[in-house]
Amino acid sequence: MMTENKSTAILNASRSDALNPWLKLAIGIALVLIFIFCVGKMSLLIPGAQRMAEVVRDHDLRPAAIFYTDFEASADSSEYVRHSLSYPPKNIRQNFQAINNREDYR
Amino acid sequence: MAGNVTPSKEPDYVVIESGKTTLRDLYTKEDWMAIWMGFLILVIGLVLFLLRPPEKMNENIAAYNETMKAESARAPFKTIEWHKASSSKKSIKATDQDFAKKLKNFLEAPGDWKNNPLDALYCSQAAADAINAANKDAYDAAKAAEEAALEKAKVSEATAALVAFNNATLNEQAQKDIADWQAAREKASKAKKKATVKPFNRIPYLAGLAVILAVFFGIGKAVMGQSLPKFFAGFFFVFIMAVFAYMAExxxxxxxxxxxxxxxxxxxxxxxxxxxxxxxxxxxxxxxxxxxxxxxxxxxxxxxxxxxxxxxxxxxxxxxxxxxxxxxxxxxxxxxxxxxxxxxxxxxxxxxxxxxxxxxxxxxxxxxxxxxxxxxxxxxxxxxxxxxxxxxxxxxxxxxxxxxxxxxxxxxxxxxxxxxxxxxxxxxxxxxxxxxxxxxxxxxxxxxxxxxxxxxxxxxxxxxxxxxxxxxxxxxxxxxxxxxxxxxxxxxxxxxxxxxxxxxxxxxxxxxxxxxxxxxxxxxxxxxxxxxxxxxxxxxxxxxxxxxxxxxxxxxxxxxxxxxxxxxxxxxxxxxxxxxxxxxx
Incomplete structure (x- = not known):
């Protein structure tokens, strides 16, 4: 009887050891989901965050991109800059005053 | 847990010292194997794309360059035709060809989703139709706004051209209207994207990609003297985790x-x-x-x-x-x-x-x-x-x-x-x-x-x-x-x-x-x-x-x-x- 109790206790202990890691994993997954859905949603309350979300959506950007080849906006931008420098409007220097008043230049 | 490995407390290095180089290293060391495998992919890429340029690529590029050159000499600002030529030139892409689209479709990672993770992997015809129908009105409105902005910009540019672009106020107005048209065009383009969603099922592609990557890296491992079947068995677990990581992003x-x-x-x-x-x-x-x-x-x-x-x-x-x-x-x-x-x-x-x-x-x-x-x-x-x-x-x-x-x-x-x-x-x-x-x-x-x-x-x-x-x-x-x-x-x-x-x-x-x-x-x-x-x-x-x-x-x-x-x-x-x-x- 004594031996039987001891072996049951060992079995229970090993079961709890076996359960623990899976429980930890479940808690970890739950924390990730809470971060994505709850903290993520709450983060939109930060001033400017909502607008940033709209900009990312409207321009189809990928803020997580790690290199310039990872998203299209970089190609569009660099090509626009290249065309602007290769074929600049005439008399840039003469029109400098007018350009100086341009909203995006000021 | 039995059969599982908990992380070692010993420091592990991103790159391990490889010591003296011998000829054998060229096919037994990861450094060299990575070079050969990387270059194999680069050569495949070059062969696939350089042999198949888009139709009339050179002629179209030359024509758009000519337009931008002429327009830049005509006005002291970027005209409507300049912008159109610039956009058209930007839209010439080797990736727009059929073979490239198929290749990209095969390799691509899971897409965007909001509440249901499955949306990143699968979109039925009915779901795509529903998305398109929901966005149709916004697209029509954006398209109409773009056309109206273009007409206004055309009038402003023509007015500035009447005085040979010598009136600063008219030039400024034309520039402003052209900028507004550009913004309206950008909006219409995005609205079009949202209203033309196609159905997709990424699961078979991902399964195929997993097999190809397992074979690719498995062969590399086998050449270096490691077990191909063992690598193959474990690879799918790592791949699925990587797919989850993409889906979280x-x-x-x-x-x-x-x-x-x-x-x-x-x-x-x-x-x-x-x-x-x-x-x-x-x-x-x-x-x-x-x-x-x-x-x-x-x-x-x-x-x-x-x-x-x-x-x-x-x-x-x-x-x-x-x-x-x-x-x-x-x-x-x-x-x-x-x-x-x-x-x-x-x-x-x-x-x-x-x-x-x-x-x-x-x-x-x-x-x-x-x-x-x-x-x-x-x-x-x-x-x-x-x-x-x-x-x-x-x-x-x-x-x-x-x-x-x-x-x-x-x-x-x-x-x-x-x-x-x-x-x-x-x-x-x-x-x-x-x-x-x-x-x-x-x-x-x-x-x-x-x-x-x-x-x-x-x-x-x-x-x-x-x-x-x-x-x-x-x-x-x-x-x-x-x-x-x-x-x-x-x-x-x-x-x-x-x-x-x-x-x-x-x-x-x-x-x-x-x-x-x-x-x-x-x-x-x-x-x-x-x-x-x-x-x-x-x-x-x-x-x-x-x-x-x-x-x-x-x-x-x-x-x-x-x-x-x-x-x-x-x-x-x-x-x-x-x-x-x-x-x-």
Whole structure:
């Protein structure tokens, strides 16, 4: 009887050891989901965050991109800059005053 | 757990010392195998794309160039026809051909989703129809607005042309109306995308891709003398984890903050390894170094030295002068002032913060043999600060009223992540986006120089005993050989771009080989690498690094210095020295 109790206790202990890691994993997954859905949603309350979300959506950007080849906006931008420098409007220097008043230049 | 592996407490390195080189190393060492495998993919990409240019590519490019040339000589601003020619030229892409679309479809990672993760993998015909119907009205309205804006711009331009573009007020009005039309056109284009969604099922493609990648890396492992079946069995577990990491990135809320797959791959991997333990049968496929080195060889092909002049001389000053100064000063600060215990962590954070975030961290960590937890720490820091700077910097620029071009140059050079730079730029305005993304692209090229410089410096100086002088042969023996593949890929592709010229290379290399094939492969390799890092990392290994908060102090110091220096240099270059460049944009 004594031996039987001891072996049951060992079995229970090993079961709890076996359960623990899976429980930890479940808690970890739950924390990730809470971060994505709850903290993520709450983060939109930060001033400017909502607008940033709209900009990312409207321009189809990928803020997580790690290199310039990872998203299209970089190609569009660099090509626009290249065309602007290769074929600049005439008399840039003469029109400098007018350009100086341009909203995006000021 | 029985049969599972908990992460070892022993330090593990992103790149392990390979010792003296022998001919046998060429097919038994991961460094060399990564080079051969990387180059195999690059050659396949070149053959696939260079032999199939888009129809009438040269004729169309010449025609659009002619139009832009004529229009730029006609008016003192960019006319409607100039913009149309520029857009049409940009739309010539090798990736728009049928074979390239099929290839991209096969390789592509899971898409965007908001509430249901399955949306990233599957969209039925009925669901696509519902999305399209819901967005149709918005598209029709955007299209009508674009047409109205075009008519208004045409009238303004014609009025300005009547007086031979000599009236400043009329010119200004025409410019404004053309800018409004451009904005309306952009909106209509985005609305069209939302109203023309096609059904998709990514699951079979992902299954096929998993098999191909397993065979590809498995053969490499087998050649190096490791077991192909064992690798094959474990690979699918690592691949599925990488898919989950991609899906976490593409979730709408996470996407906005720039929490990318590298971070999620590490988090998910660590969740497994620190709870149930990484299963033993998975371990043969947990191969951080192999994936990362092969990915870095592919990344080398994207480092095109011809891009340095993309925005003229001011871009070089902002991206190529400020950045190395910040990198060196931050490293010096880490060693001499706050006395960082680990030089490899110091240089990885310094490069990550000053150059371009995650990609620079990967290349530098590999070049100096940083530990995997050091790379993880650098990436975590970078992503958190990127999320903050992405919103704070445009807000500050707005507060002090920075001009768009200066704000773009400032954000482009100082925000870590390349994608976040574009988001911050777009937040501020179209011109800021163009400048920010272009400056970041120039800065991206610095990765090659940084990785090579760090690898040589580490072999020749850091890894020596005090006072020891090593011969160049010794430096060669110690040198991480995959860096040769990384640099060689960069040089070969830069030469190809030089030979093809800017216009053709933009279509065939940038919008062909790179964006259509090697870039997507490289991302998968990095996703596998970061998953592997997570699967073999113990939470406890991070503890010593947080003592005294030195990594954060280092990051904050470097970032503050870079913010001030870049703002000053950007102003001097774009608004005092090279004003003609600014005026042309």
């Amino acid at each position: 593409t979730q709408a809320l996470m996407k906005h903050w720039g929490f990318g797959f590298p971070l999620w791959a590490i988090v998910f991997g660590m969740l497994v390894s620190n709870t149930i333990g990484t299963p033993k049968w998975v371990m043969p496929a947990v191969s951080t170094e192999f994936y990362i080195k092969t990915g870095l060889v592919l990344l080398g092909a994207e480092i095109l030295f011809n891009k340095i002049l993309a925005i003229g001389k001011p871009g070089i000053f902002v991206a190529w002068i400020c950045t190395p100064i910040t990198l060196i000063l931050t490293y010096w600060f880490g060693q001499k002032v706050i006395k960082m215990a680990s030089k490899t962590l110091n240089i990885t954070i310094s490069a990550d913060m000053s150059v371009c975030g995650v990609s620079a961290a990967i290349a530098t960590a590999a070049a100096c043999r940083a530990k995997k937890e050091e790379l993880t720490l650098a990436i975590g820091l970078s992503m958190i600060f990127t999320a903050i700077c992405m919103v704070a910097q445009p807000a500050f620029a707005k507060l002090v009223g920075l001009p768009q071009i200066l704000a773009g140059a400032w954000m482009g050079s100082t925000i870590d992540s390349t994608g976040a730079v574009a988001a911050a730029g777009a937040f501020y305005g179209e011109k800021a986006l163009y400048v920010a993304a272009t400056i970041k692209m120039i800065q991206n090229v610095l990765i090659g120089v940084t990785a090579f410089g760090v690898a040589v410096y580490w072999c020749a100086k850091v890894e020596c005993a005090p006072g020891q002088r090593v011969s160049w042969w010794e430096v060669w023996y110690r040198f991480p050989k995959f860096v040769i593949g990384f640099i060689a890929a960069s040089i070969v592709f830069s030469l190809i771009v030089q030979y093809l010229g800017d216009d053709v290379s933009s279509v065939m290399i940038d919008q062909g080989v790179l964006r259509g094939f090697t870039r997507i492969s490289r991302e998968w390799f990095f996703a596998l690498a970061f998953t592997s890092i997570g699967l073999e990392t113990n939470f406890r290994e991070f503890k010593p690094y947080f003592k005294g908060g030195k990594p954060i102090t280092l990051y904050v110091f470097g970032q503050t210095f870079q913010l001030c220096l870049t703002l000053l240099v950007g102003y001097i270059m774009f608004y005092i020295v090279f004003t003609n460049v600014t005026a042309s944009l």
